[in-house]
Structure formats: C-alpha cells, structure tokens
Amino acid sequence: MTQHFPTRQLRFFLTAPSPCPYLPGRDERKVFAHLPLSDGAQVNDALTQVGFRRSQNIAYRPACEACDACVSARIVVPQFQFSKSERRVLERNEGLTRHIVEAEATMEQFDLLRRYLMARHAHGGMSDMTWPDYVAMVEDTAVRTHLVEYRTTSADGGPGDLVACVLVDLLADGLSLVYSFYDPNQPKLSLGSFVILDHVVQAKLQSVPYVYLGYWVRGSEKMAYKARYRPLEVLRPGGWVAYEEPVEGPELSDEQE
Template identity: 55%
Template sequence: MTSHSINSPQFFLTAPSACPYLPGEDERKVFTHLVGPKARELNDLLTQGGFRRSQNIAYRPACETCRACVSVRILANEFTPRKTMRRVSAANSDLVATDYPAEPSSEQFTLFRRYLDSRHRAGGMADMTIGDYAMMVEDTHVSSRVIEYRLRAPGDGVAEAPTGRLIAVALTDVMSDGLSMVYSFFDPSEARRSLGTYMILDHIQRAQAEGLPHVYLGYWVKGSPKMDYKTRFLPQEHLLAQGWKRFES
C-alpha cells in the first residue's frame, strides 16, 4: 500500500452514479487514502475541509451540477438541549455507554444487520458481510473508537464491562478539534428511545467533557427528509464557499 504525505496527498475522482439523497441527480466523489504516519493529521485537516472518512479513505462530494451536500458540525461548548432532547436523555437513563478501541464483534454485527435490514434494505451497505463490517471498524489509521450502548444490567459498574443487551453502537473518530461520528446504528425495535438523537447528545457531552469544541455530523442535504434531524442540534456551523458559517434555522 502506498503511503501519501500530509503535504502532498493524491486525490482521485469517482465515476458518476445515482445520488442516494436527491432523485434525478448524479453524484461524484473526490477521495484520497488515509495511510502512513501522518494519517491522523491529514484526517483532521480534511474533515475540517468537508471530507468524511470511510475505512482508510477520505472523501467528499464533487458533483458537477449540485452543491446540496453541506458539512455540519455542532458547536458543543455552546449547546443546550431542547426540552424534547432532555426527554430523550431521560428515556435512555437506563443505558450504559462504554468506549472501546475500534474492534468489531459478532454481537455488533448482529445488531448492524438488523439495523440495515430494517432501515436501509435498498442502500449501498445492504449486502455487507461480517468481514465487510470488520473492515469498516478496524481498517483505520486514525484515532477511532467504538462506543457501545447497553441496557444497564445487575452488576454493571462492578464487573469489568457492562453485560446488558447491546442496543446501539457508534464508530467515532477523535480529532484535535472534536469528535466525528463516522457511522452509528441501533436496534430498530427500540424506536421509542430515539437512539439516533441520544447518541448525538452523548457525543456532545463527551466533546464537552474532553474540551473539544465540535461534533461533526457529516453531510446535511436540504430537501432530503432523512437528513432533517441534523439541523435540530443548535448552534451549529455549515461549511460554505466562504468557510464555516453559523447556521440560523
């Protein structure tokens, strides 16, 4: 595998393909490899410049006729949860969140498959095997963590690791200026808990505790209902042509 310097990464452009968010649009991506001793610094710079990470690849949209994908980051230090968000936190007060190195498990994959089969059966990840999942988690040259969310069980807090049922997982990169939520999934039968919202709230609290100013949420696409939730976490910034600008809802 070729190692690229942080000072001169090599970028490539994908062929056009159907956009998964906006009907009738095509998408293209520009990407580079995150490998070698400078991978972490390069990931920081590229994420701050609107890229996302998938395994050892950093990518961002490079569509010819569309600029709908907008990078979003929450201003963690200024964030105050709304009343509805406080209800979500209260509804999940029986969960235990544990931070681990980026290592996959069969238990995680079982939950991952249930999530995909329920929420993204026609998506690009629908055919992922346990080997594919393992690569998604552990094929990283940056500082990545897996956060597991389990129902609290008797003995938790005494045993080495929580033993309750696993109901949500987040794959997260730890950057110099924040946490980047690479991918998260949850038990689809626990819809009443709003686990997607809860994991974002938990990451905001983690960023605040670690003195990190941002939580990166990836792309927001105006006009795509599946992306609307991202703009609820205010204050936040959007990456525009002029740089990061505060978003007003």
C-alpha cells in the same frame, strides 16, 4: 489557525457519476484520497476542516458538477443548550451504560448492524454489507478512533444487551461520528438522537468545541434531522458559518434518523 499537511503524500481521484442515494434523479461524484499510514490522524484532521469525511483509510467529499446540496455540518458544543425534548431523550436512556472499546469488530455488533440496516435502510448501499465489510469499516484505519457501545444493565448489575453502537473519530477539535446504528425495535428510546446528544455531553466534558455530523443534504428527508441540532455550523466556500434557518418539524424521534 491554518493547518498544514503533507499534500505531496496525497493523490486525489474522482469517481465516475452514479445515482445519488439522497436526491432522486440526480447523480453524485466524489473526490477521494487514501490517508497515509504515517500521519493519517493529522491529515484526517486537516481534510475534515475542508469538508472531507473518512471511510476506512479513504477520505472523500462530494464533487458533483451540478449540485451542492451536500454540506459538512458540526454542532457548536460550548454554546449548545439542551432543549426540553433533547433532555427527555437523555432521561429516557439513563438506564443505558456507555462503554468505550477498541476499534475491533465483534459479531454482536454486526448482528445489531444487520438488524438496523434491514429495518431502516433495506434498499440502501450498505444493505448487502458482509462480515468482512464490517471488519474493514471498523478496523481498517490509521486515525485516532474507537467504538462506543450502549448497553442495558443485566439482572446481576453487569453489562447487558447491546442496543446502540457508534464508530467515533477523535479529532483535534472534536468528535466525528463516522457511523452509528441501533436496535430498530426500540423507537421510544430515540436511540439515534440519543447517540448524538450523548456525544455533545462527552464533548462538553472533554472541552472540545465540535461534534461533527457528516453531511447535511438540503432536500433529503433522510438527512433533515441534522439541521435540528443548534447551534450548528455548515461548511460554505468561504469557510464554516452558522446555520440560522428556522427549525421546523416535530420533536426528535428515531423517525428522523
């Protein structure tokens, strides 16, 4: 079914070239538009179908002149069968509890994010994120969104330490993982993989067909893990198609996140 949205409300802009964070020696450009406050959720749904991602109240997608390595990727939930290694990831995290909370930033979340960034992306574009930046990332939105917190269980049976968190958009046809972060000192739990797999579980329970993973970048080790979740669809010029290349590499681990 073709989706329609009020394009007259949208003005698209093109960024200047800047160094690509995924492929050394290349430049990136993005096209972006501000999501309208009145029907931002519907516009976000429609733009996601044509390869855009959301950051706060901005929808963007790559518009590089000499490279098309970045492609949108989504897990096809109804046909997804958990592999042995994926089931082990879920089993290792059975002691965690999931809590859906409003899209409101907390200092506890921000502290976890800072530890994650310093351990995993110390030289990345988000490494200098401040508290106001984080508040804006979480709260500056006009779409259907929430946070999912994953916690240990305390001695008295209540919620314990926050070990993982993810910002999730609720789309008409699935769940879009906007940004996730986790305790970098728990590598045996494979928390990055667990967050994705748990949302496949939730999508199955909610009977929605897709979990959107953002961009998979061919040739980028940082993004290679996304191609391991099968069945996977990627967005090509003619529309969404099945990604069928062989799965290569070791079993799931946080080293892929």
